[in-house]
Amino acid sequence: MENHQEGPERQESKGSKLPFRSRRVPRGRVLIASVAGCAVLGGVLVLLPWDRPAPPAPPSPGAQAMAAVAGGVPAALPGLAELIDAREKRLRTHPRDARSWAVLGGAYVEQGRRLADPAYYPRAEKALRTSLRVRPKRNTRALAGLAALANARRDFPAARQWGEAALKLQPRRWTTYPLLIDAYIGLGEHQAAERALDRLTELRSGPAVLARAAAVYRDNGRREDAAASLADAAAGARAPAERAAYLERAGQLAWERGDLEDALRHFQEAVRLDPDQRAAQAGQGRALAALGRTTEALNAYRAALAKQPCPQYALELGELYEALGMPEAARVQYDLLREGVRGATAAGADEELVLGQFEADHGDPKAAVRRLRAEWRRQPGTAVADALGWALHRAGEHEEALTFAVRATEEKHSGGVRSAPYMYHRGMIERELERYGPARRHLAEALRINPHFSPLRVPAARAAREALGEPPDTEVPVLDGD
DSSP states (O other), rough: OOHHHHHHHTTTTTTOBBBOOOOOHHHHHHHHHHHHHHHHHHHHHHHHHHSSSOOOOOOOOHHHHHHHHHHTOOOHHHHHHHHHHHHHHHHHHHTTHHHHHHHHHHHHHHHHHTTTOTTTHHHHHHHHHHHHHSSSOOOHHHHHHHHHHHHHTTTTHHHHHHHHHHHHHHOOTTTTTHHHHHHHHHOOOHHHHHHHHHHHHHHOOOOHHHHHHHHHHHHTTTTHHHHHHHHHHHHHHOSSSHHHHHHHHHHHHHHHTOHHHHHHHHHHHHHHTTTOOOOHHHHHHHHHHTTHHHHHHHHHHHHHHOOOOOOOHHHHHHHHHHHTHHHHHHHHHHHHOOOOOOOHHHHHHOOOHHHHHHHHSSSOHHHHHHHHHHHHHHHHHHHHHHHHHHHHHHHHHHHHHHHHHHHHSSSSHOOOOOOOHHHHHHHHHHHTTTTTHHHHHHHHHHHHTTTTTTTTTTHHHHHHHHHHHHOOHHHHHOTTTO
């Protein structure tokens, strides 16, 4: 093979027809140049620490909250307070700043959600609608804010409407898709949620997307995928509040599969990272109670409720008191639950689901049926199907109850979520209808999914399962839904 590479003496420099000729440099000059170069380099190295610019200051809490709200991720409470204060001040002098109105509305939504304080929601609605009034066309940020507000209020039809309107304006705006996923899940539209997730993952990757994917995987019964996605989301989260929120969800997943120690570790780490993470504090109460650490469990629940008076936490703590033989303390929590629901209703939020669950077991089952039927007509999600089925059972309507219990537990309708309480409800309804084979299976499945799912209902599930005994050899298997 010929070597076509020419030597330096024969190459021509570009842009010139003169041949390039190498020149010999005397060794002395090379040595002097090297020494001089080292001296200059040494001087630069000596000067670098003094001349290097100072690292940029970390963003303020308000700036971090702004980025979180804009990106649809959990924000820290101090940052939200700073962001709200800054936007309120700006709007006093710039009342036609549509973007600031939308940002303020989104911050109010997140503040209300984090504090379980629905009083923020009317303020959020006023700010977001003002943004739309100032800028009625192509105001995607305000439309998405209204979708987030509707989700926070558990008004899933409105969330879908606002979210789809925002998506129509900007189909590639990735932060709209998580809002629609929440709305679709609340309406029981699991296939639509999967399609929205597919589109979201085409447009974006990262912790927020992984966390949203985990919610869809969980509702489809893919717990391992959900846990892996949340672990990756928590590892990639930048802000402590965001990471704490993902750890809380991972703790909830661990709780749902009955892994108490793992759940507790996640909840504790979430609270360490963000002391305002009240959902994780309530989760600690749940796990500690199941571990028999009752005093710690009560303290955890009380701490969560003191700062975030969520009706669901009050219901859980009340039932724990009942299981401990403390009915007076339980009634105090149930009164707090009713008070919280009244406040939520006054602020336009929908707490009919938790109120129906409470009435079915601790109040008036027929009133629970009326409330939950109306809720089912409005937004027929899986959780509503389960609650309505159980309320019908408690009200003595066992045949109709079973149709809703089947809907909540069959993959065709529920998306495949594996829930110990749902299985327990179905098994108890089937037992009442003398469908003993399915009742055995579903009660056993409830205890297999999470043997600690409720301090009140686990003993009832075990007693019912033992009373049913072992299946006879001649028993013909009954398919789910038969």
